[in-house]
Amino acid sequence: MAEQSVTISPPHNDAERAWLRQLWQAEWGGELMVSRGRVWCLAQLEAVIARVNGEPAGAATYRIDPADGCELVSINAILPGRGIGSRLLADVEARARAAGCRRVWLITSNDNLDALGFYQRRGYRIVAVYPGAIDDARRIKPGIPLRAENGIEIHDELELAKVL
Numbered sequence: 685m686a687e688q689s690v691t692i693s694p695p696h697n698d699a700e701r702a703w704l705r706q707l708w709q710a711e712w713g714g715e716l717m718v719s720r721g722r723v724w725c726l727a728q729l730e731a732v733i734a735r736v737n738g739e740p741a742g743a744a745t746y747r748i749d750p751a752d753g754c755e756l757v758s759i760n761a762i763l764p765g766r767g768i769g770s771r772l773l774a775d776v777e778a779r780a781r782a783a784g785c786r787r788v789w790l791i792t793s794n795d796n797l798d799a800l801g802f803y804q805r806r807g808y809r810i811v812a813v814y815p816g817a818i819d820d821a822r823r824i825k826p827g828i829p830l831r832a833e834n835g836i837e838i839h840d841e842l843e844l845a846k847v848l
Contacts, residue, residue, distance in 0.1 A: 690741075690768070692734045692775045700733055703740050711760045717745075718821040718828075719791045720814065720841065724757055732775055734761070734768045742768040746776050746788075753787040753845075754780035773806060781848050789845035793818055795832035800842070808844040817841035 695701050708715050708726050715726045726745050734742040742761035748754050756776055761768035780788050789811070792799045800810075818838050822828050831837050 688736050688766070689738075690734060690736055690771055691738075692732050692771060695731060695733055700740065701727075704731060704733070704743055707740075707743055707760055707762070708758070712758060713825070713827045716825055717757055718824050719755065719757060720843075721817070721820065723824055726758060729757055730779075732772065732779075734772050734775075736763060736766070736768070741766075742772055744772040744776050746780070748780065748783045748785060750784070753789055754783070754785040756788055756790040769802065770806065777846070777848060785848060787845050787847050789843060791841045791843055793832075793838050794840040794842060795834060795836035795838045797834065797836075800844075803844050803846075806846070808846045810842055811845045812843040814841040814843070815839070 695704060705715065705727065712726070717724045717726055724747070729745040729747050731743060731745045733740050741763045742759075744759040745757045746754055747757060754776065756773070759769060759772055761772065777788050790803070816839055818828060818841060829838060
């Protein structure tokens with residue numbers, strides 16, 4: 685495999701912002717994300733894009749809250765198995781640290797076994813479970829499926845956090 689140059693930074697121009705909107709549509713069904721009963725518009729959050737040899741290969745969105753740390757709201761790597769997700773996560777953690785955050789936290793759903801493993805291998809711990817939170821979120825975002833591709837019914841949110 686050829687050497688790949690990976691860079692991560694905020695979007696540089698309108699074309700990259702348009703790429704982000706397409707990514708969010710494909711991966712999340714649009715720009716709205718529901719987390720712990722709150723609705724976030726991904727386009728209004730901080731974002732970073734991973735580029736491989738200059739081409740977008742993944743993105744993460746996050747928000748800094750001085751009282752609550754850094755919430756990772758979304759992360760996507762469109763080139764799986766190349767360390768893009770790990771690089772994006774490390775970049776968000778570095779930005780959170782630089783902003784004075786003591787922790788990074790995120791919400792995922794009970795069916796997302798790959799994500800649970802990914803985050804726990806990187807030092808995140810399950811700190812809370814919100815039974816029925818996804819059922820409640822469907823009232824806000826009806827496109828959330830009832831069952832995941834792996835056959836698991838989607839009902840609950842899990843909060844994971846890492847102390848910085």
